[in-house]
Amino acid sequence: MDSSLNPDRRHAHLAAQSAIDASEKDFACGAIDEATRLDRVTDALASAYLIKDDPRWGSGFDGDAELWRQARELVVDAVARDGTFLDVGCPNGHLMECVAVWAAERGYRLVVYGLEHSTALARTARRRVPAWSDQIFEGDVRFFQSPRRFDYVRTGLEYVPAGQRAWLIERLLRDVVSPDGRLIVGPTSGGDFEEAKAKFETAGCPDPAISSVTDRLGKTHHVLWVERASVA
Ligand SMILES: C[S@@+](CC[C@H](N)C(=O)[O-])C[C@H]1O[C@@H](n2cnc3c(N)ncnc32)[C@H](O)[C@@H]1O
Numbered sequence: 001m002d003s004s005l006n007p008d009r010r011h012a013h014l015a016a017q018s019a020i021d022a023s024e025k026d027f028a029c030g031a032i033d034e035a036t037r038l039d040r041v042t043d044a045l046a047s048a049y050l051i052k053d054d055p056r057w058g059s060g061f062d063g064d065a066e067l068w069r070q071a072r073e074l075v076v077d078a079v080a081r082d083g084t085f086l087d088v089g090c091p092n093g094h095l096m097e098c099v100a101v102w103a104a105e106r107g108y109r110l111v112v113y114g115l116e117h118s119t120a121l122a123r124t125a126r127r128r129v130p131a132w133s134d135q136i137f138e139g140d141v142r143f144f145q146s147p148r149r150f151d152y153v154r155t156g157l158e159y160v161p162a163g164q165r166a167w168l169i170e171r172l173l174r175d176v177v178s179p180d181g182r183l184i185v186g187p188t189s190g191g192d193f194e195e196a197k198a199k200f201e202t203a204g205c206p207d208p209a210i211s212s213v214t215d216r217l218g219k220t221h222h223v224l225w226v227e228r229a230s231v232a
Contacts, residue, residue, distance in 0.1 A: 012048040019044035042118040058092035070215035077211035078184045078225040082109045083151025090114030093125035149178040166202035177228045186223035193222045
């Protein structure tokens, strides 16, 4: 979640960050297991995202429509043909909606799906985009038994503990991406981008394609992607 100058959002952001920090601390010292950590983190995110009926805030982004587009549109740089697209961690479905529109502007038709761990957020996404309610799944990406494969799968690596991030890349490529599909990671920035490159290398994908965009505030966003067919 980005920081905010709006008092309500600032308060929600600080409350969520403090709950997340406490969960990470309890997980690091072995007081809770990964499932409990994830429940606590995604409950904290849902509490913050659901304070306002704002599509971008409800997706964990604090900024106007132009900044959102500058920070997120690069996801569709990885799209090179029509196909199916899974957004892992899809909170309120707004990125799903935007990806379909932005791809269409480039001449590609995407059938978009989402996966979300938080029940409250998955419900919100189904309510906001009822036409896609059957395309919004609920669960932890680590154990997601996908009913189908997707031509494009987008994820964040931060959804799993650091020690499982390279494994997540391998698992999604093996179990969820179609044989001629692509796994997309990001948008990410700064140290998280450097870490993502290292995790791709550990996962046996040393040379992912990378697209980068600097927004009007000077922040640079990156997405990385690999073709399943290119991975041994
Ligand atoms: C930062 S948000 C939104 C990402 C969004 N698609 C975007 O970039 O605009 C991340 C979402 O991932 C969900 N999430 C976190 N860990 C997850 C996991 N292990 N499995 C599924 N969803 C997860 C959270 O509940 C949250 O809604």
